[in-house]
Amino acid sequence: MNEEMYFLDNNALSHLTRAQRSSAYFRERCRLPSEVLHEAMGYPDAEAFEAVEYTTTSSVLELVRAVMETEREGDTALLNLYANKGAADPMIIACALDATRETAALLFGPTWIVVSNDNAVRAKARELEVESCTREEFLSRTRGEWDAR
Secondary structure: OOOEEEEEOHHHHOOOOHHHHOOHHHHHHEEEEHHHHHHOOOOOOHHHHHHHEEOOOHHHHHHHHHHHHOOOOOOOOOOEHHHOEOOOHHHHHHHHHHHHHHHOOOOOOOEEEEEOOOHHHHHHHHHOOOEEEOHHHHHHHOOOOOOOO
8 A cells, every 4th residue: 555645734733733743753754845844934833844845846836827827717626816816726736746746656655645624625636636635534544643653
């Protein structure tokens, strides 16, 4: 079975305890896109998040464009810049696509999973064949992992 790696949306990150966010499991298995890192600047332990940043590269930006090209004109469920809502959402999916592409050649590469409680994010992930789950499913899947390392 392939190991699971997670891209966390801020609505999932905010439900982890500080101990979970500082754990070895978090450092080894969780990634935060740069835009989520920006959203999480107010956390007391935000400086530690830089260790799990998935940086925005040109290939990620190309994939953001590809994600946005799948959006219908006028649809603001995934991204609504006028309302300052969802700036990180297309980025999370693009990062998962990029990471999947980067590890595709590995015989037993990881499975990249988007963790978000945003229905539009999970729907877009499904549409683009990216695995996703809610924060509750994530916490259930990873129960027992946080203290095991």
